[in-house]
Amino acid sequence: DARVTQTPRHKVTEMGQEVTMRCQPILGHNTVFWYRQTMMQGLELLAYFRNRAPLDDSGMPKDRFSAEMPDATLATLKIQPSEPRDSAVYFCASRLGSLHGELFFGEGSRLTVL
Amino acid sequence: DQQVKQNSPSLSVQEGRISILNCDYTNSMFDYFLWYKKYPAEGPTFLISISSIKDKNEDGRFTVFLNKSAKHLSLHIVPSQPGDSAVYFCAASAGMYSGGGADGLTFGKGTHLIIQP
Numbered sequence: 612d613a614r615v616t617q618t619p620r621h622k623v624t625e626m627g628q629e630v631t632m633r634c635q636p637i638l639g640h641n642t643v644f645w646y647r648q649t650m651m652q653g654l655e656l657l658a659y660f661r662n663r664a665p666l667d668d669s670g671m672p673k674d675r676f677s678a679e680m681p682d683a684t685l686a687t688l689k690i691q692p693s694e695p696r697d698s699a700v701y702f703c704a705s706r707l708g709s710l711h712g713e714l715f716f717g718e719g720s721r722l723t724v725l
Numbered sequence: 726d727q728q729v730k731q732n733s734p735s736l737s738v739q740e741g742r743i744s745i746l747n748c749d750y751t752n753s754m755f756d757y758f759l760w761y762k763k764y765p766a767e768g769p770t771f772l773i774s775i776s777s778i779k780d781k782n783e784d785g786r787f788t789v790f791l792n793k794s795a796k797h798l799s800l801h802i803v804p805s806q807p808g809d810s811a812v813y814f815c816a817a818s819a820g821m822y823s824g825g826g827a828d829g830l831t832f833g834k835g836t837h838l839i840i841q842p
Contacts, residue, residue, distance in 0.1 A: 617770070633830060644829055653834030654769070667829070702768055713759060714830060716768030 613637045615717035616704050623723045629691040632720045633682055633701030643686045644714060645671075645678055646702040654702070660686065693724045729817050731833035734784045737794065739841050744802040746836050748815030750826075755817040758790060760800050763812045772813075773800070774787065810840045 616635040624637055636643045641670045644659040658668035658678040668678060674693070680686045690697055704714035729747045738744045748758075756777035774800065775782040775789045782789050788801045797803035802809055816830040 654832035657831045713771035
């Protein structure tokens with residue numbers, strides 16, 4: 612059963628701490644996205660990769676957020692230092708190939724920063 | 726600046742009746758539109774899509790209508806069932822036909838559909 616896997620599912624941390632979220636895209640999918648869901652903004656695109664190369668991270672606060680793909684089976688999103696306003700659900704999604712078409716989402720990582 | 730707008734945060738519909746969810750967009754470069762459904766504690770799942778060369782796409786109980794001149798699309802669910810209670814996101818992308826589009830989807834804020842028994 613092919614699916615996008617995200618860890619952790621839930622994370623509670625204190626302001627100033629480093630947080631790392633991980634994503635395993637569907638095997639063979641070469642485009643990986645990070646989205647953030649908040650009540651105010653809905654689903655916002657933070658960054659995405661194609662064939663492991665970062666293509667767009669304009670949606671991400673650069674001073675504290677970083678996204679990487681160490682290999683084709685792992686994408687990471689790191690926040691350092693974390694702030695209460697980062698509290699949200701972070702979704703990873705993947706897709707094979709073409710510019711268009713549906714994205715397959717993971718179940719999300721719910722982050723709470725106290 | 727929200728390029729995809731879902732102006733109804735919630736909608737309540739009686740079981741068996743038609744549910745109509747609306748979505749407006751401002752970017753005239755958008756040429757491919759999707760609807761996603763999301764249950765609590767789960768990721769969004771793809772429901773149905775439509776490209777700008779069509780004005781209607783149907784899949785079982787779900788139909789999406791696109792009015793390009795009004796920059797408006799809608800999702801019709803008929804008949805509505807209890808399992809349809811979820812948050813529905815409208816999403817759009819550009820460049821399918823015009824070229825030069827960006828990867829990724831632009832999402833609306835979602836509409837919470839509640840089906841009343």
